[in-house]
Amino acid sequence: MQSKLPGVGTTIFTVMSQLAHDCNAINLSQGFPSFNPDPELLDLVSHHLYSGANQYAPMPGVLALREALAAQYATRHARELDPELEITVCSGATEGLYSSITAVVRPGDEVIVFDPCYDAYEPVVALSGGITRHVPLTRDEAGEFSVDWHRLQQSLSAATRLIILNFPHNPTGAILSAHDLQTLASIIRDTDIFLISDEVYEHIIFDGAVHQSLLSNNELWQRSFVISSFGKTCHATGWKIGYCIAPKELTTELRKVHQFTCFAVSTPFQHALADYIAIKPHYYQGLSAFYSKTRDYFAELLGSTRFVLTPTKSTFFQIVDYSAISHNVDTEFASQMTRDQGVASIPISVFYDAPPPQNLLRFCFAKDDATLEQAVDNLCKL
Ligand SMILES: Cc1ncc(COP(=O)(O)O)c(C=O)c1O
Structure with a gap:
């Protein structure tokens, strides 16, 4: 069949979550929290x-x-x-x-x-x-x-x-x-x-x-x-x-x-x-404070790695630059890190049409402290 979307494969979120699953890795790729609703x-x-x-x-x-x-x-x-x-x-x-x-x-x-x-x-x-x-x-x-x-x-x-x-x-x-x-x-x-x-x-x-x-x-x-x-x-x-x-x-x-x-x-x-x-009409009001704490904790943990952090003003994503670790293209680096360090992330280049900035990954930090600590423990070895 001639595809109506010839350039489209499976979304990176599914690809990386599947790889995380296959490698039994900590999944900091797809954007979902490890917390339950109220x-x-x-x-x-x-x-x-x-x-x-x-x-x-x-x-x-x-x-x-x-x-x-x-x-x-x-x-x-x-x-x-x-x-x-x-x-x-x-x-x-x-x-x-x-x-x-x-x-x-x-x-x-x-x-x-x-x-x-x-x-x-x-x-x-x-x-x-x-x-x-x-x-x-x-x-x-x-x-x-x-x-x-x-x-x-x-x-x-x-x-x-x-x-x-x-x-x-x-x-x-x-x-x-x-x-x-x-x-x-x-x-x-x-x-x-x-x-x-x-x-x-x-x-x-x-x-x-x-x-x-x-x-x-x-x-x-x-x-x-x-x-x-x-x-x-x-x-x-x-x-x-x-x-x-x-x-x-x-x-x-x-x-x-x-x-x-x-x-x-x-x-x-x-x-x-x-x-x-x-x-609870104000159910959403504590969310920024909640994630701001997680953002800061994750950033503090990442301080002991060689990743360089981009300031995060919103969302539950942290962009990091891995130039000090590798110059591999980000899709390869992300896959390799999932397999070798057991931590899945999202390579940033997939979000670009034109040549992207180099060596950037996205981590989702909407996870409990123990998960973030374990992930960063693994990443410290890089
Ligand atoms: C920017 C953006 N828009 C839309 C969605 C999808 O939202 P929903 O799960 O409600 O379809 C996401 C989920 O990650 C997102 O990051």
Whole structure:
């Protein structure tokens, strides 16, 4: 069969997790926590499973959950949302991304992404006949990544239909400021460009910084699909409950795809999350402090290795430079390290279209102390 995605293999996250499994290695590659969700939330899931919430949920999502999210965004971002018409519960952020990209992109349209780029965007653009244009983030002397807005502006063309943003950014932890949002607004003001903002790490942001959702900017909001997920926020990546927030007109188009992609999302989990938010409306507030401690502990441990760390402003990923250890290409180095040291990571080059910065790996530090200690014990031998 002639492939519709000839350049696409198996996602690096599956490849490295499988290798970690095969080598019995500590898996610091794929982005999932080793912690369980709050027992109170687990009890609510169990309650709804046994109370009969086991048939199809409404196509746009359980209304109580959408109402809970609307209340949360009104408080956090001063955005009044209509839960009926502007919030859709999706099968993880991944399905929200698929449905929104598919709703917007037509054959020949150009879509801009920022490299290093999470790998779930480009294949979906290609399936819709679109062309992905890659704008690399710039990297300063301290190794920190940020958007070069001038470069973005230069990359726009009459065919640009969509820009996909992902801040807090996987894998670099880069974040946007309110000023960045204003700059973006001024760049696209006289265009019809749509925006998709993947904000799954919205609640994991460090050192007092505040997450700047595209929802918080009046101009950008009009043309945005803002996507998030309970996976990272509730230590529940296996539940695959995400959501997409977009103005009514955009939501209508999104739902045309969503209803034939998965139709609806797991009913008991949605009810449980709705109840949980009602009981603990500030459930997400401790998350940044929690991961900031883990980030600092992991960085301290890594201090006894030869890796050089890039400062992490958000997410639960740490980028490290291994130039002092090896000049092997990162894909090979990551595989070898998984086999020989028993620690799996993600090579950064896979997130790039153009030649990437050399010798960088991503570690996921959303793990208990003992796991991080054991991993670094192994890495010290390098
Ligand atoms: C940037 C980014 N977007 C989306 C996702 C997928 O989210 P979900 O598991 O809710 O589909 C991930 C998961 O790692 C991610 O890192």
